[in-house]
Amino acid sequence: MKHTDSISSIQVAGIIASTIIGVPLMVLPRFIVAEVGEAAILASVVGLILSSISLIAITELGKKYKEYTIIGCNRLLLGKYIGNLLNVLIIVSMMIVMGLEVRQFAEVLASGLLPNTPIEFSIIIMIFLCTLAGFRNVSTFAYIHFFYLPFLLIPMVFLLFSIKDLETYHLLPVFGHELSLFQFMKGAFLMMAAITNYFVVAMLIPYIKDHENCVKNGIWGLFLGGLAILFCIVMTLGVFGVQELELLYWPVLSLSRIIQIPGEVLSRIDAIILITWIFAVFTTLFSHYFVAVRGTAEIFRTDKFNLISTIMVPFIYVIALIPDNIYEIYDYGINTAFFVLIIYIALPIGLLIIGRIRKRVRVQ
Amino acid sequence: MNKYFMFLILVSAALLGGCWDRYELEERAIILALAIDLADESKAAEMPEVTHGKGEFPEQENQRIYKLTAQLAVPGKVMLGPGGGDTNSGDTDWLLVTYGYTMKDALSNLQQELAEKIHLGHIQLIVMSDQIAKNSIEDIMDFLRRDYEIRRTAWVMITEGEAHQILNATPPIQTVPSLYLANTLKEAVKFGKLPKEYLGKVWIDFSDIGVDAIIPLVQPMGDHIRVEGLAYFKEHKMVGKLSPTETGAVLAMQGQNPAGYSNVVQSEDKSGIYMVKPYRRSSDISVKMVDGKPKVFIRVNIEGFIEEEPKSKNLSGEKLEELEKTINKMGKESLEKLIKKLQKDQSDILGIGARVRAYYPKYWNEQIKDDEGWYEVYKDLDIQVSMDYRILRVGMEWK
The missing domain is CATH 3.30.300.210 (Nutrient germinant receptor protein C, domain 3)
Known part of the structure; x- marks a missing residue:
């Protein structure tokens, strides 16, 4: 395939950063803290570092097979049948992840902002928004992410105003209370599962101009987004403390509700944080959708992206409506996140190893 | 064709979407302050059957009946900034009293008496009598925490005696009592007379292990109030009070x-x-x-x-x-x-x-x-x- 559009590795970094700041941002501090208590910060740092494994694997794969997306790689290295089976698995899991995340998004809207708006409506609007954003052009995709990135990062500065309510004793001890290594790693995996969602990079490989800088810049993007999330975790934990956090459903939203801007320029900023978060949700869901739509198109070797994305709408919509209540949403969400994590990490690493073996075989 | 179709979608998105949750200022019953007192058992008979039938409320240990006094803002009457001298507080606010077994029960009863939908998003303060505080305020806090409209920056106060009397306090220079009250506390914090203990902070203190909460204590003085110091808690129960001097000492120890x-x-x-x-x-x-x-x-x-x-x-x-x-x-x-x-x-x-x-x-x-x-x-x-x-x-x- 010959591509007219291309993106730079810095754009890739922007895509990674804006993708990982997403739906889990609101609820993540609570889940990590419920698992590991005060050790949440350390666990998140470990999770962040572990997450870079997937990024390095994907970008290394990109260096080796510059002309192929992950879909193409699967077919190339695993053969038509196994490869396509895995491809379908990727696409289906992307759709499930997207469905559940769009539901979480609608649920926050329903209980925090718009109680009378039917959540079906919020769900369908978000999916349509992703559909309409278009998938024909990869550089447009990169531009959309790059455009929204400042809108995600700058409002987080507002959270800094709560620093005077931060208590040191909420953050200590760093290793938590009577924590086993297993529990600690579970917390780290939660963080990892929440931020390792930049699989879309694997779909962009053929369009990247400078593969050499890709690992370096990709890591920068990952740390930029990861630090933004870590910052939210530190602030919410420092202000609320473990016991209060466990009671809150959306700690970041609650945090934004106690912030008072000096001089009372704005009397409440939770709307700003919610809007920021809606941008974040959009960019994340857009990335998931991109993988699903472009992936399907590549399997069928067509470029009817609009048709595919329109066909996918009802499926995602139905997935979004499956969970019965708020507890179930997060049960499903965490379980799929762990499952998808295996794909994100094991698949690129597996492909790298298989690639090496096949090369050796071929040489002999 | 495709272009027109897209155009149509964009236009309809702009026109048909929008304000599902719109409800206008004058359609809301804006509650500015709530005063919570204990009522005696005889009030149970007076309660309307809103959330439960007569005598069907599940019996519990430590059953209490709350007397809820709500201060409502009358839209269009509240003066923002310095206004004319002839409006007094009787014109701009409205006190309503209801009874209920729980907070929501009492508010549901209140809703029966109001045409507009109750809106708690502008609540400035919640006053509780020390009787309730000495018993436990855990169940009141549960309702307040769960309701998404209530701001964590609202003030909570405790008063010795009848809490609803606090809501009557309006000095002649102010138009809305609850704004005056919230302002009194805010300024007291600014000048170091009280620690910064708004609702959100009190909740955090209640949750934390090894930290107990303090809540400002006020006293009605007819048309104004006096800051009396702090009420201190053990878990969810008020166990004592601190005089202003002691409050100063607490603030000094907190630096x-x-x-x-x-x-x-x-x-x-x-x-x-x-x-x-x-x-x-x-x-x-x-x-x-x-x-x-x-x-x-x-x-x-x-x-x-x-x-x-x-x-x-x-x-x-x-x-x-x-x-x-x-x-x-x-x-x-x-x-x-x-x-x-x-x-x-x-x-x-x-x-x-x-x-x-x-x-x-x-x-x-x-x-x-x-x-x-x-x-x-x-x-x-x-x-x-x-x-x-x-x-x-x-x-x-x-x-």
């Missing part, structure tokens, strides 16, 4: 600035009395383990100045040094007395337990485990107070 209270000092030879006001404070609460037991060191540094010297005109460098010594001794004694009082009532409002838990997790997990264990240790805890009070200035007079 909060600015300081709001002046103190009277008598010189050693009883020749004169002096009003000293702290203006910069810092403090350090540290915990050390001595022989397997926690030992607490509270260090308070205060810089102050002399505000008044009514009797003797004899200030000098030596005199200030002497005064510093006296005030250090006096301050240390009063802090120790206050801490003894808090220890006796087992209320850890300084968060010493949280610090022990943070810095010595191993000790905590082996010996103390939870709040109950901590109270046992806390009541006989060795707490050392040291104070370094320095008087830097004496005002515009030389002597």
Whole structure:
């Protein structure tokens, strides 16, 4: 395939950063803290570092097979049948992840902002928004992410105003209370599962101009987004403390509700944080959708992206409506996140190893 | 064709979407303040059947009936900024009283009496009577936490006696009582008369292990209110109150600035009395383990100045040094007395337990485990107070 559009590795970094700041941002501090208590910060740092494994694997794969997306790689290295089976698995899991995340998004809207708006409506609007954003052009995709990135990062500065309510004793001890290594790693995996969602990079490989800088810049993007999330975790934990956090459903939203801007320029900023978060949700869901739509198109070797994305709408919509209540949403969400994590990490690493073996075989 | 179709979608998205949750200002019954009192059992008969049938409310231990007084803003009447002199508070607000077994029950009963939908998003303060506070405020807090409209920055107060009387307080210069009340507390915090204990902070203190909450205490004075100090809690129960002086001491131990209270000092030879006001404070609460037991060191540094010297005109460098010594001794004694009082009532409002838990997790997990264990240790805890009070200035007079 010959591509007219291309993106730079810095754009890739922007895509990674804006993708990982997403739906889990609101609820993540609570889940990590419920698992590991005060050790949440350390666990998140470990999770962040572990997450870079997937990024390095994907970008290394990109260096080796510059002309192929992950879909193409699967077919190339695993053969038509196994490869396509895995491809379908990727696409289906992307759709499930997207469905559940769009539901979480609608649920926050329903209980925090718009109680009378039917959540079906919020769900369908978000999916349509992703559909309409278009998938024909990869550089447009990169531009959309790059455009929204400042809108995600700058409002987080507002959270800094709560620093005077931060208590040191909420953050200590760093290793938590009577924590086993297993529990600690579970917390780290939660963080990892929440931020390792930049699989879309694997779909962009053929369009990247400078593969050499890709690992370096990709890591920068990952740390930029990861630090933004870590910052939210530190602030919410420092202000609320473990016991209060466990009671809150959306700690970041609650945090934004106690912030008072000096001089009372704005009397409440939770709307700003919610809007920021809606941008974040959009960019994340857009990335998931991109993988699903472009992936399907590549399997069928067509470029009817609009048709595919329109066909996918009802499926995602139905997935979004499956969970019965708020507890179930997060049960499903965490379980799929762990499952998808295996794909994100094991698949690129597996492909790298298989690639090496096949090369050796071929040489002999 | 495709282009037109897209255009149509965009236009309809702009026109058809929008304000599902729109409900206008005049369609809302904006509650500015809530006062919660205990009502006697006889009120149960008067309650309308809104959330439950007559006598069908599940019997529970510690069953209480709340008397809820809500202050509603009358839209269009509230003056923003300085307005005409002829509006008094009777025109701009409206007090309604309902009864209920729980908060939501009482509010549902209130809703039956109102045409507009109750809106809690602008609630400024919640006043509770000390009777309720001494019993437990856990169930009231549950409702407040769950409702998404309520701001965490709202104020919560406790009053001795009838809480609804607070809502009647309107000085002639203010138009809306609850705005006046919320403003009183806000300014009190600004001048260092009260710690910054708004609803969100109180919730955090209730949740934290090893920290107990404090809530501002106010007293109705007819058309205005008086800040009476603080009510301190053990878990969800109010166990005592602190006078303004003691509140100042608590603020000093927390190292909060600015300081709001002046103190009277008598010189050693009883020749004169002096009003000293702290203006910069810092403090350090540290915990050390001595022989397997926690030992607490509270260090308070205060810089102050002399505000008044009514009797003797004899200030000098030596005199200030002497005064510093006296005030250090006096301050240390009063802090120790206050801490003894808090220890006796087992209320850890300084968060010493949280610090022990943070810095010595191993000790905590082996010996103390939870709040109950901590109270046992806390009541006989060795707490050392040291104070370094320095008087830097004496005002515009030389002597």
